[in-house]
Amino acid sequence: MLTLSDATVTFSAPGGPLVRAVDGVTLAIPAGQFVVVVGTNGSGKSTLLGAIAGTVALDGGRIELAGHDITRWSEHRRAALVGRVFQDPRAGTAGSLTVLENIAVAARRGLPAGLGWATSRALREEAAERLGRIVPGLEGRLDQPIGSLSGGQRQIVTLVMATWRRPELLLLDEHTAALDPAAADRVIQATAEIVRARSLTALMVTHSLAQAASLGDRLLLVHRGRIALDLTGPAKRRLTPDTIADRFDRLRRADQLDDAAARTLAATYR
Amino acid sequence: MITLLSTWTFGLALGFVALGVYVSYKLFSFPDITTDGSFTLGAVVTAVLLSAGVDPALATLGGMGAGALAGSTTGLLHAVLGVEPLLAGILVTTALASVNLVVLGRSNVPLTGLTTLFDRAAAGLGPAIAASGCNSATADEAARMLFALACVATACGLLYLFFRTTLGTAMRAGGDTRSMARALGRDTGTLTIAGLAIANSATALAGGLVAQYQRFADVQMGIGMVVWGMASVFLGAALAGPARLGGALLAAAAGSVAFRLLVATALRAGLDPDWLKAATAIVVLGALVGPRLLARARPAPAVR
Numbered sequence: 001m002l003t004l005s006d007a008t009v010t011f012s013a014p015g016g017p018l019v020r021a022v023d024g025v026t027l028a029i030p031a032g033q034f035v036v037v038v039g040t041n042g043s044g045k046s047t048l049l050g051a052i053a054g055t056v057a058l059d060g061g062r063i064e065l066a067g068h069d070i071t072r073w074s075e076h077r078r079a080a081l082v083g084r085v086f087q088d089p090r091a092g093t094a095g096s097l098t099v100l101e102n103i104a105v106a107a108r109r110g111l112p113a114g115l116g117w118a119t120s121r122a123l124r125e126e127a128a129e130r131l132g133r134i135v136p137g138l139e140g141r142l143d144q145p146i147g148s149l150s151g152g153q154r155q156i157v158t159l160v161m162a163t164w165r166r167p168e169l170l171l172l173d174e175h176t177a178a179l180d181p182a183a184a185d186r187v188i189q190a191t192a193e194i195v196r197a198r199s200l201t202a203l204m205v206t207h208s209l210a211q212a213a214s215l216g217d218r219l220l221l222v223h224r225g226r227i228a229l230d231l232t233g234p235a236k237r238r239l240t241p242d243t244i245a246d247r248f249d250r251l252r253r254a255d256q257l258d259d260a261a262a263r264t265l266a267a268t269y270r
Numbered sequence: 271m272i273t274l275l276s277t278w279t280f281g282l283a284l285g286f287v288a289l290g291v292y293v294s295y296k297l298f299s300f301p302d303i304t305t306d307g308s309f310t311l312g313a314v315v316t317a318v319l320l321s322a323g324v325d326p327a328l329a330t331l332g333g334m335g336a337g338a339l340a341g342s343t344t345g346l347l348h349a350v351l352g353v354e355p356l357l358a359g360i361l362v363t364t365a366l367a368s369v370n371l372v373v374l375g376r377s378n379v380p381l382t383g384l385t386t387l388f389d390r391a392a393a394g395l396g397p398a399i400a401a402s403g404c405n406s407a408t409a410d411e412a413a414r415m416l417f418a419l420a421c422v423a424t425a426c427g428l429l430y431l432f433f434r435t436t437l438g439t440a441m442r443a444g445g446d447t448r449s450m451a452r453a454l455g456r457d458t459g460t461l462t463i464a465g466l467a468i469a470n471s472a473t474a475l476a477g478g479l480v481a482q483y484q485r486f487a488d489v490q491m492g493i494g495m496v497v498w499g500m501a502s503v504f505l506g507a508a509l510a511g512p513a514r515l516g517g518a519l520l521a522a523a524a525g526s527v528a529f530r531l532l533v534a535t536a537l538r539a540g541l542d543p544d545w546l547k548a549a550t551a552i553v554v555l556g557a558l559v560g561p562r563l564l565a566r567a568r569p570a571p572a573v574r
Binding site: 053074075076077079080083084086090091092093094095096097101102104105106108109110111113114115116117118119161162 | 432434435436437438439440442443446447449450451452453454455456457458
C-alpha cells in the first residue's frame with residue numbers, strides 16, 4: 001500500500017517563477033495494484049515518481065509505503081522497499097560489471113553489504129533459471145559485461161534485478177521509451193508477466209497510449225502537477241488509445257481557454 | 271644488473287600508486303589529485319615513525335593509515351559537502367603540503383642508519399640468493415626487488431578478493447553507475463569515501479616504501495604522482511589488452527614497472543631529467559586523446 005497525502009514539490013528556476021511540479025497530490029494505491037501513469041510533457045509525472053523514489057524532496061505532504069512513513073528517507077534507504085527501472089537501461093545497470101555481478105548487487109537490495117562473496121553457485125543457478133525463463137539464451141551470458149547486451153535485453157535484466165527480492169513497490173519510469181518498438185514490446189510483455197506472476201504493486205509512467213490503454217488495473221492522467229483523471233475497473237478496461245488521446249486534447253483546450261481568459265483579465269485590469 | 275634491479279624495485283614500489291589510481295580513477299571515475307599529497311604523506315609519516323624508533327612494518331602501516339585518512343577527507347568533501355572531485359583533491363593536497371611540512375619538521379629528512387623493510391628483506395633473503403652464485407650486493411638488491419614484488423602481488427590479490435565481496439562489488443557498481451547502486455540500496459557517498467580511503471592508503475604505502483628504499487623523505491616527492499599513476503594504468507592496459515578486474519589490477523602494477531623501465535631507458539638515451547614530468551604528462555595526454563583522435567580520423571561506421 002502506497003499513500004501520498006497532499007504531496008507537493010515546488011521548483012524555482014533561477015529568476016523565474018515558482019512551479020508546482022507536484023501540486024498537493026493525494027493518492028492511495030492498494031497492494032497488488034498495477035497503475036499506469038500518463039501525462040503531457042512537463043505535467044509532473046516524472047517528478048511524482050522521483051518524489052516516491054526519493055530523488056526529489058517533498059516541500060509538503062507525506063508519503064507512506066507498507067506502513068512506513070518514508071517522507072524523510074534517503075533514496076538508498078527507500079530502495080529496501082522500492083524496486084526501480086529507469087528509462088535508460090544504462091542507468092539501472094553497471095555496464096562494466098558482468099550480468100551475474102549486477103544481479104549479485106540486486107540480490108542484496110535492502111541488505112547490508114559485507115565481506116562475503118558477492119556471487120555464488122546458488123546465485124548463478126538461480127540467475128540462469130530466472131533469466132532463461134524470460135529470455136532464452138540469456139542464461140549463457142552471465143559472465144559477460146552487461147554492457148554487451150542489447151538495450152532490450154539489458155532492460156529485461158534490470159527488471160529482473162528490480163524484482164529479484166520482492167519489492168513493496170515497483171517503479172517503472174518510461175522504461176521502454178529508449179528502446180526500438182520490437183524490444184519495447186518484449187520488455188512490456190516481461191513486465192506484465194512479472195507483475196502478474198508475483199502480484200506486485202507497480203507504478204508505470206509511459207508515453208505510449210497503447211500501453212496505457214492495454215496495461216494495468218488503473219490509469220492516472222497527470223496534468224499541471226495534479227491528477228486530472230483516475231480510472232479503475234470497467235472505466236479503465238474500456239479505455240482505448242483514442243479515448244486517452246481525446247482526454248489529452250480536452251485538457252489542452254481547457255489550458256488554452258485558461259490562458260486566453262488570463263490574457264483577457266490582464267488586459268482588462270491593466 | 272644492480273641498476274636494472276633497482277629500476278624494477280622502484281617501479282614496483284610505485285606500482286602501489288598505479289593500484290591507487292586504478293581504484294580511484296578507473297573504478298570510481300574520480301580523478302583524484304589527493305594522490306600527490308598522500309604519496310608524500312605516506313613517506314613523511316613513515317619516515318618520522320622510523321626516526322622515532324618504531325618498527326618499520328608498523329611505521330609503514332602508519333603511513334598507510336594517514337593516506338586512508340587523507341583519501342576519506344577528499345571523499346567527504348565530495349560526497350557530503352558536494353565539492354567537485356578535482357577541487358576536493360586540490361584542496362586536500364594543498365592542505366597536505368602544510369601538514370607534511372609540519373609532520374616532517376623540515377623539507378627533507380634522511381633515513382641513514384635506520385633499519386627499513388628493504389633492509390630486512392636484504393638480510394633475510396640476500397644470503398640465500400648469494401648462495402646461488404652472484405655477489406652479495408646484487409643478491410641484496412635482488413632480495414629488495416623480490417620483496418617489492420611480493421608486496422605488489424599480495425596487494426593485487428587482496429584488492430581482487432575484496433572487490434569480489436558484496437561490499438567490493440557494490441563499490442564497483444556505485445563507481446560505474448551511481449543511479450544503479452542507489453536504486454539498489456547503496457549509499458554511494460559512503461562507498462566513494464571508502465574507495466578513496468583504499469586508493470590513497472595504497473598511494474601512501476608507495477610513498478612509505480619509496481622513502482625507505484631511497485633512504486630519505488622529501489616534502490616535494492609526491493609532485494606529479496597522480497599523472498604517474500595514470501600513465502602506469504594506461505600503459506598497463508595498452509600492454510595487457512582488455513582485462514577484467516584481476517588482470518587489470520596486475521596490468522596497472524606491471525604498467526608502473528614498464529613505465530619506470532621506459533623512463534630509465536629515456537634517461538640513459540639522454541633525456542634531460544628536468545623534462546621527466548613534462549614527458550610523463552605528454553604520455554598521459556596521448557593516452558587520453560589518442561584513441562579519440564584515431565576514431566575521428568577513421569570513417570564513421572554505418573548506423574544500423
